[in-house]
Amino acid sequence: xxxxxxxxxxxxxxxxxxxxxxxxxxxxxxxxxxxxxxxxxxxxxxxxxxxxxxxxxxxxxxxxxxxxxxxxxxxxxxxxxxxxxxxxxxxxxxxxxxxxxxxxxxxxxxxxxxxxxxxxxxxxxxxxxxxxxxxxxxxxxxxxxxxxxxxxxxxxxxxxxxxxxxxxxxxxxxxxxxxxxxxxxxxxxxxxxxxxxxxxxxxxxxxxxxxxxxxxxxxxxxxxxxxxxxxxxxxxxxxxxxxxxxxxxxxxxxxxxxxxxxxxxxxxxxxxxxxxxxxxxxxxxxxxxxxxxxxxxxxxxxxxxxxxxxxxxxxxxxxxxxxxxxx
Numbered sequence: 020x021x022x023x024x025x026x027x028x029x030x031x032x033x034x035x036x037x038x039x040x041x042x043x044x045x046x047x048x049x050x051x052x053x054x055x056x057x058x059x060x061x062x063x064x065x066x067x068x069x070x071x072x073x074x075x076x077x078x079x080x081x082x083x084x085x086x087x088x089x090x091x092x093x094x095x096x097x098x099x100x101x102x103x104x105x106x107x108x109x110x111x112x113x114x115x116x117x118x119x120x121x122x123x124x125x126x127x128x129x130x131x132x133x134x135x136x137x138x139x140x141x142x143x144x145x146x147x148x149x150x151x152x153x154x155x156x157x158x159x160x161x162x163x164x165x166x167x168x169x170x171x172x173x174x175x176x177x178x179x180x181x182x183x184x185x186x187x188x189x190x191x192x193x194x195x196x197x198x199x200x201x202x203x204x205x206x207x208x209x210x211x212x213x214x215x216x217x218x219x220x221x222x223x224x225x226x227x228x229x230x231x232x233x234x235x236x237x238x239x240x241x242x243x244x245x246x247x248x249x250x251x252x253x254x255x256x257x258x259x260x261x262x263x264x265x266x267x268x269x270x271x272x273x274x275x276x277x278x279x280x281x282x283x284x285x286x287x288x289x290x291x292x293x294x295x296x297x298x299x300x301x302x303x304x305x306x307x308x309x310x311x312x313x314x315x316x317x318x319x320x321x322x323x324x325x326x327x328x329x330x331x332x333x334x335x336x337x338x339x340x341x342x343x344x345x346x
Contacts, residue, residue, distance in 0.1 A: 021334065032257030033266040034250050037062045037111060037167060040202055042118070043219070044172040044189055044229070045209040051171045052116055053080050054209065054217050054242055059169070061246055063111035068169075071097065071113060073120035084110070091128045094157060101164055113161050118172040122195045125154035152194055162202070170199055174208065189229045196229070206231035209242065217242040276323040279330055284318050286336035293345050302335045 037059075045051045052070070059068035070077060070085035071094075077085050088094050100106065101113070115121050129138065129150045138147030162168050175190035187208055189196055200206055208227050209219040220239055221232035234252040254261050290299035300315055306328060307316035321329050 021330070029260060031260045031262040031264075031266055032253055033262050033264060034253045034257075035263060035265045036246065036249055036253075038265050038267040039204040039233075040162075040168055040170075041205040041207065042170045042172055042189075042199060042203045042231075043207055043209055044174045044187075046174055046176075049209060049211055050217060051209055052077055052083070055114065055169065055171060056080070056083055058242060058245060059112060059114070066111035067109065068112050068114055069106075069110040070116050071121075072116050073124050074117065077116065085116075088124065091124075091154070094124075098157065098160055098164075101161060101166065107165060110166070112167040112169055115158060115168065115170045118170045118195060118199060119190045121158075121170075122155070122191055125157075126151055128154055148194065152198070155195060155198055158199065159202075168202075170203070184225055186226050186228060188227075200229065200231060203231060204233045205236075219245065274326060274330075276326045276329065279326060279333060280318055280321060283329060283333040283336060286333065286340055287318070289340055289345050290336065290343075293343065295339060295343055295345075298339050299336060302332060302339065306332050306335070 043051050043055050056068055056070070067084045070083060072085045072087045075087065077083055086093075086097060088097070101110075126138065129135075129147060133147070133150075135147065138151055158168055158170075173190045174187040176185065176187050178185045189200070189206075191199070205221050206229060207219045207221045208230060209217060211217050218239055219242055220227065221230050221236050222238050223230045223232070234249065234256055236252050237248060240248050287299050287303075290296065303317060304315045307320060310316050310320070318329075318332075
């Protein structure tokens, strides 16, 4: 239930590539969705990548496992179903297609429900931006369910009139950009040549300022060779500290709220019966506060969604029991 530093071991880098979140950007029509689908199937042949589609372009892709998201209620319904462990065995990962359309989706949801034209018109003190960020974080909810989340994004091409330098960037606002890029291990730009071969680069340059390479990959990679090249890069990076096992545990730890709560009640009773009611009450007041009548809230006010808070209270009560050497 709690972290035990005695179990700490040196970190190992895993060649199980299915656990690393990525963002694939590129021009419209370059084949990002199809190419990413084939690559993800290569990583996990026994499962299907599941695409959350915020536009209709996927409908000409044979065999894709996808659902069109039109409303927030659609999205919440899908997230609710993904909580079922059955789908962890069916889907290898979740893909947001595309990030820029997802961004529009979240912004539209906020504006339509607040009858506003722009986010600045939604309440005061930046309420519009806060509500937009809240909608955006549904990606984090999916990740918290134990799924690796990948994203596809359209690129935006620009040219500086003074320097004449050209660049391709993610077509996203700063909130979406920072939130999604931060959690990704790789952010790549994909293109195709005259022979219809797909290539990808993860090297951040003046031309591609938004890219991200955590593993030291080559500058240009044929997508057909990406798994082999990426695996070798991880092996070179990890050396003796390389493993085939997953090192990123995306499975949420199931804990029994009632058992944790019962432990807290037990510790509180020990403190009360041994003359340390004031100290135990101080822990409850600090963490739970007072009710409408000015009384300190007790354990019966806790809900199962507050299991982390309950665990903190239990740890602090345990520290008191140890401090006073109560058996």
